[in-house]
Amino acid sequence: MSVTLPSTANKMKWVSGPSNAPLPPMVRGLPLLGNVLDLADDVLAFMVKQYQTLGSVFRFKVLNETYTAIAGPEANLFFAREGNDHFRSKEFWEGMDEELGAKTTLISTDGEVHARLRQLEKAGYGKSVVEAHFPEVVALTQQTLAGWSVGTSRSVLSSIQDMVTEQLGTITVGRGPGDYVADIRTFVRTALLVRVTRQRPGFLLHLPAYRRAKARSHELGQKIIEQHRRNPPIDREPNLVDDALAAVARGEILVEDDLIPMALGPYIAGLDTASNTIAFALYALHLHPEVLARVRTEAAELFAAGPPTPDRLRKADVLHRALLETMRRYPIAPAVQRTVVKPFEFAGYRVDAGQRIFIGTTVAHFIPELHPDPYRFDIDRYLPPRNEHRVPGAFAPFSLGAHTCLGAGLAETQIMLTLATLLHFGRFEIDPPDYKLKVRASPTPAPDNRFKLRLVEKRV
Numbered sequence: 262m263s264v265t266l267p268s269t270a271n272k273m274k275w276v277s278g279p280s281n282a283p284l285p286p287m288v289r290g291l292p293l294l295g296n297v298l299d300l301a302d303d304v305l306a307f308m309v310k311q312y313q314t315l316g317s318v319f320r321f322k323v324l325n326e327t328y329t330a331i332a333g334p335e336a337n338l339f340f341a342r343e344g345n346d347h348f349r350s351k352e353f354w355e356g357m358d359e360e361l362g363a364k365t366t367l368i369s370t371d372g373e374v375h376a377r378l379r380q381l382e383k384a385g386y387g388k389s390v391v392e393a394h395f396p397e398v399v400a401l402t403q404q405t406l407a408g409w410s411v412g413t414s415r416s417v418l419s420s421i422q423d424m425v426t427e428q429l430g431t432i433t434v435g436r437g438p439g440d441y442v443a444d445i446r447t448f449v450r451t452a453l454l455v456r457v458t459r460q461r462p463g464f465l466l467h468l469p470a471y472r473r474a475k476a477r478s479h480e481l482g483q484k485i486i487e488q489h490r491r492n493p494p495i496d497r498e499p500n501l502v503d504d505a506l507a508a509v510a511r512g513e514i515l516v517e518d519d520l521i522p523m524a525l526g527p528y529i530a531g532l533d534t535a536s537n538t539i540a541f542a543l544y545a546l547h548l549h550p551e552v553l554a555r556v557r558t559e560a561a562e563l564f565a566a567g568p569p570t571p572d573r574l575r576k577a578d579v580l581h582r583a584l585l586e587t588m589r590r591y592p593i594a595p596a597v598q599r600t601v602v603k604p605f606e607f608a609g610y611r612v613d614a615g616q617r618i619f620i621g622t623t624v625a626h627f628i629p630e631l632h633p634d635p636y637r638f639d640i641d642r643y644l645p646p647r648n649e650h651r652v653p654g655a656f657a658p659f660s661l662g663a664h665t666c667l668g669a670g671l672a673e674t675q676i677m678l679t680l681a682t683l684l685h686f687g688r689f690e691i692d693p694p695d696y697k698l699k700v701r702a703s704p705t706p707a708p709d710n711r712f713k714l715r716l717v718e719k720r721v
Contacts, residue, residue: 295322332621334654356456385501388670482521
């Protein structure tokens with residue numbers, strides 16, 4: 262079965278510039294609150310429902326603020342092709358920049374500055390970084406298993422977060438967070454919830470627990486910077502922090518205040534992205550034992566000829582398709598927020614400059630015309646002739662356009678290698694067996710802490 266883009270997407274539905282078209286329809290909401298409870302519960306489910314009810318553009322209220330949303334494959338194509346001209350990232354991310362003490366960061370910039378920052382950070386977040394450190398990734402995954410007693414259960418998400426941040430820190434900036442990991446978790450999650458997604462009240466930033474976590478996180482960042490200043494890349498390959506230090510020394514783009522965010526970036530990047538995806542994958546695979554068995558077979562083949570290599574991992578087709586389906590079915594970045602800087606007309610409605618907007622990039626993952634039976638976990642979607650992920654606008658787990666995730670290749674490789682190692686050296690069961698997935702929606706979707714795995718067996 263092949264999939265084609267809905268006919269509406271083939272007729273480009275946008276026109277740039279001012280318009281006399283009507284405003285998009287408004288979603289019904291509660292008095293005073295608007296749709297704040299819907300968004301706090303599940304942003305993606307809310308946007309999918311409104312797409313099905315109202316179409317590819319609509320408005321909604323969060324307390325006294327009105328937002329516009331665009332969603333579906335047409336919106337994804339518009340965002341990918343025209344996003345640089347029509348949207349700005351600054352307003353959404355500037356609060357996080359302030360908590361980090363930064364003047365300039367990749368996530369909050371656009372245009373030429375963003376392009377130059379991407380070029381600067383490209384090597385540091387490249388796929389080759391993880392490919393050069395397969396032994397460390399495997400060893401840190403095995404270390405997690407070594408501390409897990411057979412017959413005992415663990416909450417999956419926190420265990421995976423600790424492991425992934427240790428992996429990312431080790432391979433990108435030369436050290437894991439160690440005993441700073443709890444501080445990073447508190448600092449990043451609270452800052453995101455208060456300053457970015459605005460799902461929590463501002464007084465949380467003044468609580469002693471947050472202030473301590475923030476100070477400790479900055480302390481770790483400073484230690485990493487000083488470590489790199491004392492040990493320049495003479496007998497080793499330069500990494501992300503080395504490249505940032507060189508840019509500051511040249512007076513290029515970055516200043517001294519931007520170094521701590523660069524040093525902490527890998528920890529922040531992995532905390533709620535790769536970690537959540539691995540946790541969702543473990544849930545999905547154990548819910549589908551026939552797929553799990555095939556992945557375990559591939560994992561055994563990966564380790565059979567000695568330590569895994571990038572070439573052998575690239576041949577793990579079932580594992581790769583299981584990852585793609587996890588990212589489609591359980592996206593950890595369901596939507597993107599921006600400010601409209603250039604007005605446009607979309608699907609017959611106008612969107613004015615200055616409007617805050619949600620781009621529902623992963624709503625397309627749940628459109629039956631693009632992904633038949635979209636709530637079913639089906640790894641064969643990615644085989645010919647279906648190739649559902651190759652339909653324009655249909656698959657966007659790493660966002661789209663100029664802000665497409667810079668570390669996408671690194672993340673895919675890290676996730677696949679980590680899953681293969683866990684499933685080769687350990688055998689698990691969901692505990693309790695009748696657990697039903699509950700997604701914790703904030704700051705990014707993840708399995709809740711009640712999702713536990715029991716270690717049934719492990720290889721020495």
